[in-house]
Amino acid sequence: MARKISMKQAINEALDLEMTRDPSVIVMGEDIVGGTGSPGEDDAWGGVLGVTKGLHAKHGNRLMDTPLSESAYIGAAIGAATCGLRPVAELMFIDFMGVCFDQIFNQAAKFRYMFGGKAETPVVIRAMVGAGFRAAAQHSQMLTPIFTHIPGVKVVCPSNAYDAKGLLIQSIRDNDPVIFCEHKNLYGLECDVPAESYAIPFGEANVLRDGGDVTIVSYGLTVHRAMEAAEALAKDKVEAEVIDLRTLSPIDWDTVIDSVERTGRLVVVDEAHPRCSIASDVAAFVGQNAFGALKAGVQMVTAPHVPVPFSPVLEDLYIPNAAAIADAARRTLAPTGTSPRSIAA
Amino acid sequence: MQTDRIKPIVMPKWGLSMSEGKITGWLKQPGSTVNVGDDLLEVETDKITNVVEAGDAGTLRRVLAEPGNVYPVKSLIAVLADPDVPDAEVDAFVAGFAVPKGDDEEGGEDAGPQYLFADTPAGTLRYAKRGDGGPTVLLVHGFGGDLDNWLFTIDALAEKATVYALDLPGHGQSTKAIADPSLAGLSAALLGFMDTVGIGSAHLVGHSMGGAVSMRTALDAPDRVDSLALIASAGLGREINQAYIQGFVAATGRRDLKPVLEQLFADTSLVSRQLVEDLLKYKRLDGVDGALRALSGALFANGEQASVLGGDVAAAGKPTLVVWGKEDRIIPAAHATALGSNARTEVIPNAGHMVQMEAAGTVNALLKEHIGRG
Numbered sequence: 001m002a003r004k005i006s007m008k009q010a011i012n013e014a015l016d017l018e019m020t021r022d023p024s025v026i027v028m029g030e031d032i033v034g035g036t037g038s039p040g041e042d043d044a045w046g047g048v049l050g051v052t053k054g055l056h057a058k059h060g061n062r063l064m065d066t067p068l069s070e071s072a073y074i075g076a077a078i079g080a081a082t083c084g085l086r087p088v089a090e091l092m093f094i095d096f097m098g099v100c101f102d103q104i105f106n107q108a109a110k111f112r113y114m115f116g117g118k119a120e121t122p123v124v125i126r127a128m129v130g131a132g133f134r135a136a137a138q139h140s141q142m143l144t145p146i147f148t149h150i151p152g153v154k155v156v157c158p159s160n161a162y163d164a165k166g167l168l169i170q171s172i173r174d175n176d177p178v179i180f181c182e183h184k185n186l187y188g189l190e191c192d193v194p195a196e197s198y199a200i201p202f203g204e205a206n207v208l209r210d211g212g213d214v215t216i217v218s219y220g221l222t223v224h225r226a227m228e229a230a231e232a233l234a235k236d237k238v239e240a241e242v243i244d245l246r247t248l249s250p251i252d253w254d255t256v257i258d259s260v261e262r263t264g265r266l267v268v269v270d271e272a273h274p275r276c277s278i279a280s281d282v283a284a285f286v287g288q289n290a291f292g293a294l295k296a297g298v299q300m301v302t303a304p305h306v307p308v309p310f311s312p313v314l315e316d317l318y319i320p321n322a323a324a325i326a327d328a329a330r331r332t333l334a335p336t337g338t339s340p341r342s343i344a345a
Numbered sequence: 346m347q348t349d350r351i352k353p354i355v356m357p358k359w360g361l362s363m364s365e366g367k368i369t370g371w372l373k374q375p376g377s378t379v380n381v382g383d384d385l386l387e388v389e390t391d392k393i394t395n396v397v398e399a400g401d402a403g404t405l406r407r408v409l410a411e412p413g414n415v416y417p418v419k420s421l422i423a424v425l426a427d428p429d430v431p432d433a434e435v436d437a438f439v440a441g442f443a444v445p446k447g448d449d450e451e452g453g454e455d456a457g458p459q460y461l462f463a464d465t466p467a468g469t470l471r472y473a474k475r476g477d478g479g480p481t482v483l484l485v486h487g488f489g490g491d492l493d494n495w496l497f498t499i500d501a502l503a504e505k506a507t508v509y510a511l512d513l514p515g516h517g518q519s520t521k522a523i524a525d526p527s528l529a530g531l532s533a534a535l536l537g538f539m540d541t542v543g544i545g546s547a548h549l550v551g552h553s554m555g556g557a558v559s560m561r562t563a564l565d566a567p568d569r570v571d572s573l574a575l576i577a578s579a580g581l582g583r584e585i586n587q588a589y590i591q592g593f594v595a596a597t598g599r600r601d602l603k604p605v606l607e608q609l610f611a612d613t614s615l616v617s618r619q620l621v622e623d624l625l626k627y628k629r630l631d632g633v634d635g636a637l638r639a640l641s642g643a644l645f646a647n648g649e650q651a652s653v654l655g656g657d658v659a660a661a662g663k664p665t666l667v668v669w670g671k672e673d674r675i676i677p678a679a680h681a682t683a684l685g686s687n688a689r690t691e692v693i694p695n696a697g698h699m700v701q702m703e704a705a706g707t708v709n710a711l712l713k714e715h716i717g718r719g
Contacts, residue, residue, distance in 0.1 A: 198629040
């Protein structure tokens, strides 16, 4: 039965259910247990923000604390995946991915291809993404576009607890490497989540709101800003359709194109930097494949091309907000030739 | 105050999860005469849009709720009164109206559970119970459905009956494993549920596959079944829309599922985004795919229904009501006559397979009369 739980609880529950169902699922990462092998409380930490807390007590040494060496344990997780386990490695902040990039993009992503389809790498790498946590430039990035760029890696970024649980279960059952991006400012957000196991297929966007005037596409935290913008637009009799991509690789082009063919207008919202982003990717795809349907230029609402500021005032300004999204939607509705040039980049 | 001559019209509560509704339009204007059963207005919820019918007669003296606005359930949205009731009394009635409280399901999260669960021999089954006293009625949904298929039915019948609605094994929020996916197996699960919650005998109201399950139960345990109401029922002929069954089982995404669900309704606009999403959430649960494949294989293999029970049911002589939507695209309305003179038969125009939702007022009136007689 469904009850309201937070996204953090939903992720914990997905790990618990899959570890119970499948003994080959293991969980590893820095401080994901906390206290093992040292005096004091066992399972003290459960990860830097407590997502895995309680799982060690239930599943024992199938959860393991690793040394502070991302390149070592992400490599170990990928290697274990090729040998029959289904590791879920927690990398704390996606910002730390750089030091283990060879293992991800040149090893895990390539094995199936290089070995003629005979090798599978069912590894999940969980990492926190996004700004708004007052954690400064090295712990706040939305690096989803970097992984989306790489063939052979799947990229997931849920916007709510229901999707997080179903997408993480799907990620663990999937036979390819998955980068599972968790927005840290969504961890506390609650919604109805069934207690049972369920899997949400990859490449299936969620339409959160119907509307015939403009399509707003987003993922992760900014889905909620897009919904706020849609409510504001509705007061002006502008009905926005809001699409949550849920997975960035694979991506559900059909749902985006179907919607744009009805509305003729598109706003893409991305918390990543504007260049080579999910926003530019969606804008380009629609421009190439649905040009005839467009009644106005595609608008992108993104973070600026600067590192995430540590100043709280500037950080709040950095994240795309509802007012900016609504303004972008209004620009698509303005008569041709009157819309001001986008100054995003 | 002559409150017996002043009748409130309130926002209806359709199903256990509805807390508010949006007025999409009034079908009667202030001052017009209203008869019982007249279409009054249209209300949209997050699940579905439907017409509210008048439960009382009178003149529509006040329309308080405006189209486009959202109102909580049971709030006053209009007032009916006889023409000779003074305006001042109508206004006083409006001013003094208080939203009724005290129902067990009201009062937010502190109130009792909206849904109940019973541990039965067939597993944990979810159910709802409404009303108290009078005859006992048990509502049995169809293939891929759940107890919310009765959202327009359960409260209407509960005015004069004790009404149960359950999720069959493999459905809704009940156990997904189905030990025996035949009609006999589902009938045994139904009887096990009745034993567990203490129902001696009941009027069985079955929709589609649930109708066939109800018939099987009436044949296997006649003393447990007071009467049968068969709505767009399986088990009355061989034909069934195999493309629908296969499409429903196979669909994994919104774009596949929506056109399949549209076959259930005469008015396809009733298939809202939320309706599709709710069904996808059900279909994604572990075990559901296996349950649906087992049921469709056992009951609807090779494009036809495995069991036709009409002859046996006619011979059994239970009071039986058969209701069909004329535009049914899943099981043909021609099956409505299968029981001949052994049943009362009503075929309702402009309604599809989900006739209890599309023509709720008409179907509820037929069910009330049928149960009252039985």
